[in-house]
Amino acid sequence: SEADQAETARLGVAAVAAWEEAHRDSIVWQGGPLGPTKRIGDDGAVTDMVNLLTVFMVVRADSHEAAARLFENHPHMSIFVCDGVEVMPILG
Template identity: 50%
Template sequence: MSTTNTYLAVYLGGGKDGARMAAWNKLPEAERKAKEQQGMAAWGAWVEKHHDVIVEIGGPLGKTTKVDAKGAADITNLLTGFTLVRAPSQQAAAKLFENHPHFAIFPGEAVEIMPVLPIPGR
């Protein structure tokens, strides 16, 4: 995969105990289900609108295991999903995610955008 103009979008949540998730969980079940359907429809529309620049749709992320010099351990972080997009600049990539359903409808906190850099020496 060429990394030229490729950006990783990482979806962040506030965790199980975050204020947005707490408010989401307090919604009556019928209202929450309706928002879920609205959110998935909006997410599908976002994908359709940007299908020509999506390199990898990505998806939700599950539980995290951290591996370091001490070994492997289950940890908690705020990462909830990812998408790879192509854009002429980081600002242009970020613009794709303005008012994204992740935080405009769902209780997600933010989307962070970063360039995928070439491997040095390759």
């Protein structure tokens, strides 16, 4: 119901804020939501495509695994509907 969705959002936003506060020393850039994806192929055609990534954030950690472990029990998996967080290193 709409009331249930509002309550989930209220709890989720508070939980994300608490997670961010607990991990503030690791967060380099807050990032934000990602919009629709366009792809340009080697033929020059621009097409719409599905990309499952919805939000991004830049964190600092001692290793790739440590960065992934920062997101254990993140509210996006415990309150919001999300089955995981993908963690990719920035190379270079």
